[in-house]
Amino acid sequence: MKLHRNLVFATIDSLHLIFNEGKQADKVLKNTLKRDKRWGSRDRGFIAETTYDIVRWKRLYAKIAEVKEPFDRGNLFRMFSVWATLRGIVIPDWKQVEPTPTRKIKGRFDELSKIRKYKESIPDWLDELGVKELGAKWDAEINALNKQADVVLRVNTIKATVEQVRNALLESNVETESVKGAPHALKLKERANVFITEAFKNGWFEVQDASSQKVAQFLDPKPGSKVVDTCAGAGGKSLHIAALMENKGQIIALDIYENKLTELKRRARRDGAHNIETRVIENSKSIKKLIGKADKVLIDAPCSGLGVLKRNPDAKWKLQPEFLDKIKETQEEILTSYSRLVKPGGQLVYATCSILPSENNLQVKKFLKKEAGNDFTLIKEEKLYPSKTGFDGFYMALLQKK
DSSP: OOOOHHHHHHHHHHHHHHHHSOOOHHHHHHHHTTSOTTOOHHHHHHHHHHHHHHHHTHHHHHHHHTOOSSOOHHHHHHHHHHHHHHTTOOOOOOTTSOOOOHHHHHHHHHHHTTSHHHHTTOOHHHHHHHHHHHTTHHHHHHHHHTSOOOOEEEEOTTTOOHHHHHHHHHHTTOOEEEETTEEEEEEESSOOOGGGSHHHHTTSEEEOOHHHHHHHHHHOOOTTOEEEETTOTTOHHHHHHHHHTTTOSEEEEEESOHHHHHHHHHHHHHHTOOSEEEEEOOSTHHHHTTTTTEEEEEEEOOOOOGGGTTTOTTHHHHOOHHHHHHHHHHHHHHHHHHGGGEEEEEEEEEEESOOOGGGTHHHHHHHHHSSTTTTEEEEEEEEEOHHHHSSOOEEEEEEEEO
16 A cells, blocks of 8 residues: 555644544544545545544554654654554655654564553553453453444435335445344445435435444334434434334424434434424423323433444543443433333333443343332343444343333
8 A cells, every 4th residue: 555645644633633632533534534625535535544543543552652642743653653564554755754663563562462451452441440340241342342333324214115225325336235133224345425325315314323223123113102212412313213103103302402403303304204303401391291291212321432432432532430420320310300201101212322231231220229210110121242243332221111
């Protein structure tokens, strides 16, 4: 592979913003990739994948390169040299790059690969937490979470069939394959920009991981029913629920962030989902009128996001133990508060994109022992582990109200 100066420099600029200024990787890359109109898809792919790679392996590469945060440009170039050397890429004789000690880099890599916190490139506290919560399973899970995420689509059955979408994408030279256990999912065989296809513009599909698609299926909403999605965000799951309800009945999508609900409205228009009503939660009064009214309630709770590190590798550097303690309290409050919306005989799904028992089954256990959970019975739960599925890590519990 021949390295191009402007692509490498764009990568270094992106890494500076992510590591030294705490900016979100996906947002940084969105801006970086607009920088030069002459870049083709391969050029943009190089910048995005290299940036994500170095973010993912930050601790390992910094240790091999013998550099410490905050990283100046020289440090970032040294980390880039480690990345290139481990891939057998020859680095041109540029003044920004010091001569690269190839044998030393490979030797250090072999040595550090015997120590999990370097091999999997994670902070000490996260490694300790993983062992404490998952025991022997932690090795396989953190290893799986360091793999690059597949691009998975969810066919919007309001507008198209799986076959129609597959054929339409094939005409745009995008090959897909089906995913076992996810009837509306299509996985891309190779990464491609699907957002420029006519099928996407016409609302035939959304990009949504296969594990995430299982949440609405698990809720099993029926056409004509009343469903409340309590932490709807930009609405990936609300849109899936609308499709499963065949656009019949009512979905009330709640969130504390108005901008996310605005995005949901825009997506719903494109998808032809007419049965979603959005409501901003301003205070406790916002949900008062819904108490005891819903056939089904989805609580896709805010969480550590450890199950989605494949697609958000920078999260492992931003996540802090204090945040985890705080988010668990929030999960408890949300479960207690929003469970009241379920009508007698109705059902509730509590879901997270985490693999930690303390955010998942232990939260449900705690809730069932509380006064608020007295009326509920656990019907079933599902733990989706990345090492087993190859997709994101998720947890889901289905509770029935007496």
